Amino acid sequence: MIPIGVKESCWTLCILVRVCIAALWMATGVSVVTATMAPSLCFVPAASRLAAPARPRQQQQQQQQHELTMSLDKDIIYHPPASTETKKPPRRERYNGRYPRNFGDKYKEHEGDADTIAKVLAKGMTPAGRHIPILLKECLYHLGLSSQQDDALQSSSSISSQPLLVVDCTLGYGGHSSQILKALGEAEKGSRLVAFDQDSLEIVKTEERLRAVLRELMNMNMNMNGTGPGAGAIPTTKEEEIIFTAVNQNFSTLASYLRETDQLGKVTSLLADLGLSSMQIDDNSRGFTYKREGPLDMRMNTDSSTETAYHLLCRLKPKQLQAMLAENSDEVFASEIASALLEKKGKKGANAIVPETTVELAERVRDTVRPLLQDKKQQQKKLSSGAVKKLLDSTVARVMQAIRIEINGEFRVLDQLLEDLPHVLVPNGRAVFLTFHSGEDRRVKKAFKAGFKNGIYSSWSSDVVRPSSKERRDNPRSSCCKLRWAIRSDSKDASVADII
Ligand SMILES: C[S@@+](CC[C@H](N)C(=O)[O-])C[C@H]1O[C@@H](n2cnc3c(N)ncnc32)[C@H](O)[C@@H]1O
Structure with a gap:
């Protein structure tokens, strides 16, 4: 007391x-x-x-x-002291006009505001920071992960009753991969997904998103099974790793990655959705779009020491640029555009005249091509101003595409992947490629056709699969997409030389 x-x-x-x-x-x-x-x-x-x-x-x-x-x-x-006054959130940066135009300013879309996202989608646009997967059901069907084109989530065991090994060469936002994971949830135990992307900025966010999808799926399974102490528990990262691995590398390294992990020749389905994601296109600071001011960068892999588009233009001679525009984008005005872009190079000091931003480059191309169209116009019927604007914009888009292909070595790595494909796939394994321009489709078509002739592939899509008119309306970015697929032959004779 x-x-x-x-x-x-x-x-x-x-x-x-x-x-x-x-x-x-x-x-x-x-x-x-x-x-x-x-x-x-x-x-x-x-x-x-x-x-x-x-x-x-x-x-x-x-x-x-x-x-x-x-x-x-x-x-x-x-x-730190909590002030007695209510703290105001920091003021957002002001933007011109009623609606934000720059990628970074579209904070409502980045934060996932449901109303804003619904409005953007209704306009046939892609919300900032997202990517709408193209030909999703068709991809799953031709990958052998769905039994019907219009019923994407019914898994099919058409390849084998063994666990599946699926490779997504181009993870992007994970639109295709998240559905692949769902399909794998219904496949044999031990099935797994390995997903590549060279973009170190986006792959981190996508991996996090897919891990959440995976956790949800595993929880659902555990709850459905109602098994033991694990029921409803959040699986550890190690458990997830068995099923889903994200690899921040160029897909040209796929064969060596698979060899090192003892998975070469075991891939049951492979998807390559080529080109850029909407997140990359829309972010003007990455320099992929001519519609907004941005630096002439255009690298998908910003970590590497690869040169930017600006540095490439500084290095090239007009003849080299002309050849590149013709080869990568079939550009008819290649010669005129090449001399205009590298105009008077060296006269006012090194690289003084090479455009430094996307908008500068677009203006230079338009100013060069406009009079050429007018010359053509005199011979043909008169073009409306709208038609001229459209032609000029598509020329700018082709020029940017040609430079982007060069910067990222896109044809070289695609050729490498197509060459490795027969070694990567298991007999009866399936490959699906989504291409967005003739340079890509030509390569895929040629490789599949030759492989079929040699007996490496038992069948392939000589006719391309295209998005429906509804899909093109809902997502205009799907308009130029072409899907081709091939199935690896199961004949032993069709085996190809080792690629060590
Ligand atoms: C069209 S997007 C894929 C979108 C994805 N299918 C989805 O539904 O979200 C293409 C992605 O592939 C990546 N990519 C393009 N070429 C690549 C390469 N050679 N190696 C690895 N990733 C590549 C790009 O960085 C981009 O994120």
Whole structure:
């Protein structure tokens, strides 16, 4: 028993200490607390104390104890002061006009605001920071992961009753891959997905998104099975790794990756959805679009030491640029555009005249081609101003595409993948390629046709699969897409030389 007098003095002392600390908070605005102080005196910011509704003493103490534990757990011994005024969120950067135009300003779309996203989709556009997968059902069907083109999620065991090994060469936003994971959920145990992307900026976000999809799927399975202590538990990263691996590499390294991981010749389905994702196109700071000002960069892999589009233009001679525009984009005005882009190079000092931004390049191309169209116009019927604008824009798009193909070595790595494909696939394994321009489709067609002739592929799509008119309307970016597929022959004779 503590004598009454001592108890009262303790309370008085306690109250005195509290008053002093409160005065100190008010005077300095700083809450310096050490972990040795009594929990009832610690870690409650002044503002929340003022605002806190009256609570029973014991409950308050429990809450304060919890806050202390949490803070100590995180190794925090200093809390910045909580102002007594309500803090305003930082002001967003202002943009011109009523609606944001730049990728970074479209914060409602980035934050996933449902109303804004619905409005953007209704306009046939892609919300910022997203990518709408193209020919999704058709891809799953030709990959052997769905039994019907119009019923994407019914898995098919047409390849074998063995676990499936699916490779997505171009992960992007993960639109195709998330559906592949769902299909694998219904396939044999041990089925897995390996997904490549060379874009280190986007692959991190996509991997996180797909891990969430995977966790949801695994929870659903566990809950459905209702098995043991694991039911409904969140699986560890290690467990997820078995099923889904994201590889931040160029797909030209696929064969060596598979060899090193003892998976060469075991791939049951392979998807390559070539080109750029919408996130890359729409982000003007990456320099892929001529519609907004941005640096002439155009690298998909920003980590590597590969040169930017600007540096490429600085290095090329007009004849080389002309050949590149003709080869990569079948550009009819290649000669005129090449001399205009590298105009007077060297006369005003090194590279002074080479365009540095996307908009500068677009203007230079338009100014060059406009009079050439007018010359043509005199021989043909008169073109409306709308038609001229369209022709000029498509010329700019072709020029940018040609430069982008060069910067990213797109034809070289596609040729490499097509060459490795027969070694990568298991007998009866399937490959699906989505291409977006004639240079890509020509290569895929040629490789599949030759492989079929040699008995490497048992069948292939001599006719391309195209998006429906509804898909093209809903997602105009799908308009120029062509799907081709091939199935690896199961004949032993068709085996090809080792690629070591
Ligand atoms: C059209 S997007 C894929 C979209 C994806 N199918 C989806 O539904 O979200 C193409 C992606 O492939 C990547 N890519 C293009 N060429 C590549 C290559 N050679 N190696 C690895 N990734 C590549 C790009 O960075 C981009 O993210």
